[in-house]
Amino acid sequence: MRHLFNGQWPDTALFDLDGTLVDSAPDLATAIDAMLEATGRQPVGADRVRGWVGNGAQVLVKRALAGQFDYQTGTPFSDDDFQHALTLFFDTYSDMNGRLSSVYAGVEPFLKALVAENVRLGVVTNKPTAFTGPLLEKMDLHHWFKVSVCGDTLPVKKPDPEQIYHAVEALGGDMARTLMVGDSINDIQAAQRAGVPVVAVRYGYNYGGNIDDAGADIVVDSLVELL
Structure with a gap:
């Protein structure tokens, strides 16, 4: 990691949240399946939901209704169907958020090492604000981060770089010495557009694609490899 910054920290x-810091797919899948069943559809299970996570709650619900990643060409649904499904999903996920989730191995030792070197830490996620804070608290990760930029903090989400700019400014950081850590092509593209190095983890959610081929500066199986 330090070679990305001329030997410095x-x-x-x-950090991205879902799929990078926390394995939240079990909670998301439970809420998605409950929504699908409540609207007369078949549940899809955690494996398929893992491949749909990353673009925020609204897109996740649309993918579930369509039954596939490209929701615009999948099973059609109306705006009313979507709004009803989104409300059902939010209601269930509010209760499920953090219940079945877990912090990935290697995350806390890495955060501890960064804090020991006075590195400023923030979360940049497409997850809505209403779910980000509670999940970080339930996972006992909230105390590491001074700033969380969420999917509804700004008018745009990753892969737009604006969330990164906003987080660095809020932290009083230096763009020239900022690192992005994520699990998907969204994180990589946002970092590249912001002009900052990016580390990708292999264990997360990248829509079923191989993260090694997505253009990250470093790809790891565990964040402790960066130490």
Whole structure:
């Protein structure tokens, strides 16, 4: 990691949440399946939901209704269907958020090492604000991060780089010494557009694609490899 910054530690490190810090797919899948069953559809299970996570709750619900990643060409649904399904999903996920989730191995030792070097830490996620804070608290990760930029903090989400700019400014960091850490092509593209190095983890959610081929500066199986 330090070779990305001429042998120094980064000034600021920003982290995606779902699939990078926390395995939240079991909770998301439970809420999605409950929504599908409540609307007369068949549940899809955690494996398929893992491949749909990453673009925020609204897109996740649309993919579930369509039954596939490309919701625009899948099973059609109306705007009313979507709004009803989104409400059902939010209601269930509010109760499920954090119940079945777990922090990935290697995350806390890495965060501890960064804090020991006075690195500023923030979360940059497409997850709605209403679910981000509670999940970080339930996972006992909230105390590491001074800033969380969520999917509804700004008018845009990753892969737009604006969330990264916003987080660095809020942390008082230096863009020239900022590191992005994520699990998907969204994180990689956002970092590249912001002009910052990016580390990708192999264990997360990348829509079923091989993260090694997505253009990250470093790809790891565990964040402790960066130490």
